[in-house]
Structures are given as C-alpha cells and as structure tokens.
Amino acid sequence: MDELPIGRRVAYWRGRRKMSQQVFADRLGKSKSWVDKVERGVRRLDKFSVLYEIADILQMDVQLLLGKDPERRADALNCIDQVEVQEIRAALERYDSMSAYFDAAPYPPPLDDMRKAVNHAWLTYQYGRYGMLTRALPKLLRDAQAADAAYDGEHAAEAAHLLGQVYQIASSVLRKLGECELAWLAADRSMAVAQRADDPLLAGIATTRVCNALVAMGRARPALELNVQIANRLAPGSSEVSPAQLSVYGMLLLQGAMAASRIGDSASVDDLINGAAEAAARLGGDHNHYWTSFGPTNVELHRAAAAVELGDGGRAVEVHQLRIVEPAFNALLPERRAHHLLDIARGYAQIGDVANAGEALLRGDRLAASEIRCRPIAHEVMSDILRRTRGAPPSPIAELAEHMGVGV
Known part of the structure; x- marks a missing residue:
C-alpha cells in the first residue's frame, strides 16, 4: 500500500468507505472530474490543506493517506x-x-x-x-x-x-x-x-445489557429497579436449579449493585452483592454460562467496582488485595481481568496512589489493550495520573498515554 501513488491511495480508501466518486466530490466541494484525475494521477495533490480535508472526509490519519506510519491515536x-x-x-x-x-x-x-x-x-x-x-x-x-x-x-x-x-x-x-x-x-x-x-435466561441477560446502557446514560435508578425485578422472577428456589439459571440470576444482582452504587445506595449494594455471593457459592466455581463469567471471583470484582463507584477507593484496593485469589483471577478471560484492573486503577487514583494506578493500567493494557486504550473512563484515569505525577511520568506510562492519545 505504501508504494502506491497518493491518487491510488485516495481511490482505495474512498472504496473502503463505500463512497462513489460523485459523493466524495460533493463532500469535498470539487467536481467528479477533479476526483477522477487525482485518482488516476493526472492531477497532483500538493496542498496540505486539501490533503487534510480529504483525510477528514475519509475518516483516517493523514499520515496513512501519505503512505507513512500513522500518528498514534x-x-x-x-x-x-x-x-x-x-x-x-x-x-x-x-x-x-x-x-x-x-x-x-x-x-x-x-x-x-x-x-x-x-x-x-x-x-x-x-x-x-x-x-x-x-x-x-x-x-x-x-x-x-x-x-x-x-x-x-x-x-x-x-x-x-x-x-x-x-x-x-x-x-x-x-x-x-x-x-x-x-x-x-x-x-x-x-x-x-x-x-x-x-428463553427466560436469554431475556435475563438481555436485561443486564439494557440496564448497563441505562446506567451509562445516567439513568441508574430505573436500571436498578429493572435488574431487581427480573432477578426476583428468576430467583432459584430451594430445589435443584441449573448452573445457567444461577449464573444469570447472579449477574442480574451484580448489575443491580452497580446501578445502586451510581446513586450512592450502599445498603442496596451490599444486599445485592451478598445475594450474588450466595448464588456463586451454590454454583461452586467460576463458569461462563450464557457468557456471564459468573462465579465467586466475578462477585469480588464487582464488589471492588461498586466500591470505586461509591468513591471508596481504599475499600476497592482492600478487596483487590485480600479477597481476590490470584489463580482464580488469572483463569478469567482477558476482558474481565483488564476491566477489573481499570477499576482498581480508579481506586488507587481515588486514594492518591498514582504509581499503583499507573501500574494497574499497564497490567490491563498487557492483557487486553482495547479495554484500556479505547474506553473513555480509562482516558480519564490516565489524565488524572499524568496531572498528579510530579515531574516527568515513567516512560512506560508516557508511552501508554501516547498510545491512548492522552497528552502528557
């Protein structure tokens, strides 16, 4: 791709974006004939202002358009x-x-x-x-x-x-x-x-997705009510119950706890997490029924995450250090572990320990880079770490910040 003339690169990326020459020309404010000549190499592209405009329309890095290594974004x-x-x-x-x-x-x-x-x-x-x-x-x-x-x-x-x-x-x-x-x-x-x-269990897990989205949009209270309502309908009785039902029920309680933490309802957080812990104990280990990764370890991850949302970073760090068993944690899939490390980075930042906050981000990045580099909340944590670090940040932190697009 790098050896192609720039006009051919424009044509390639225009095709990738599924734009006709006419649509591309209209967005650029040029004629279709002008675009055709550029793509065939008949007309030179020698104005940086036009190059940047083309890159913006094609939603890409201008360095990539020029055939160079793109800037880290x-x-x-x-x-x-x-x-x-x-x-x-x-x-x-x-x-x-x-x-x-x-x-x-x-x-x-x-x-x-x-x-x-x-x-x-x-x-x-x-x-x-x-x-x-x-x-x-x-x-x-x-x-x-x-x-x-x-x-x-x-x-x-x-x-x-x-x-x-x-x-x-x-x-x-x-x-x-x-x-x-x-x-x-x-x-x-x-x-x-x-x-x-x-499938009531599929509907139960769908409920957690709806509620997570509601929480992200600032509607934590209806999310809490819906999670608890559906959890009550799927609550296991005293008789034998399937591992899948225990997993879905437990995840509804955990997501309810996260919604409760957003509105500062610590009593509900404790009740819901304790209920999930009972379901996890009954399940007897960490499993991935209905893609939930539910079990005793995930309950503790949510206990730490809820503490962070309540502003109690010290409690989150305590859970991380004392309640999470390392072999069981390491057996979880990368997204779960990296997500937890992002939560713990937030917890360390809340208690002013920016060194350990940065180390948690680095560990999460090694596990699942997208969980750290792509999430807006991770960018906020990194910005906080950089702002509160005295002098120049350690080179691994500075490099990760550059990858994330967070200014040092």
Missing part, C-alpha cells in the same frame, strides 16, 4: 471510528423480519455457520479485541437478522436466540466504546428477540 488500531459506528447503526436499523412478512424471506445463512460466528464474536469480545469485533459486527448483524427473518418451524427459536446474542454482543462493545444510545438500542432489540426465542 486511540482509534487508530484497537478502537472504533465513526464510519464503523454508522455501519453498525445501519445494521441495527434494518427490519428484515417485517420485510419477510410481506415478501419472500431472504436466503438465510446456515444455522451451523451462524452458531460458529456468534461463538467467535463472543470470544472476540471476551478477549478484549474490540476493533476486530466492531469491524465484523455489521455483517454479523445482517446475517443474524436474515436468519431470524427466514427460518420458521423448529429452527425459528434458535435463529431468534442467535440474533438475540448478536444484539447483546453489539450492546456490550458499543457501551464500552462510549456509544451509549446505540448500546441501548441493541440491548432493547435483544430483549424483544429473547421473548420470541422463548
């Missing part, structure tokens, strides 16, 4: 750009099931292929590879929607189940990357589909 490799956001939005706004009601259903992808693709997407998320996931999501959403619209009879419930999972994956990664309204839309779609899939 938070969204250059691991995160999401606005073109991808719009593609995901377009996929979420499709109504294949309604079209299929009036017309013949589209030819669907085989359900075996869909199962593999959905499982791969979950693992991509739980390994913290958000950039890879967001690039794959538009097609995955379209395929899952087509399957849900086309399959009927004995396959209808499974197709709906797979679509519900894809919506949940989309909601989770979009919330982490700061696209809260789209995260809520995807989660809301997931709840509706879960009802058609006739």
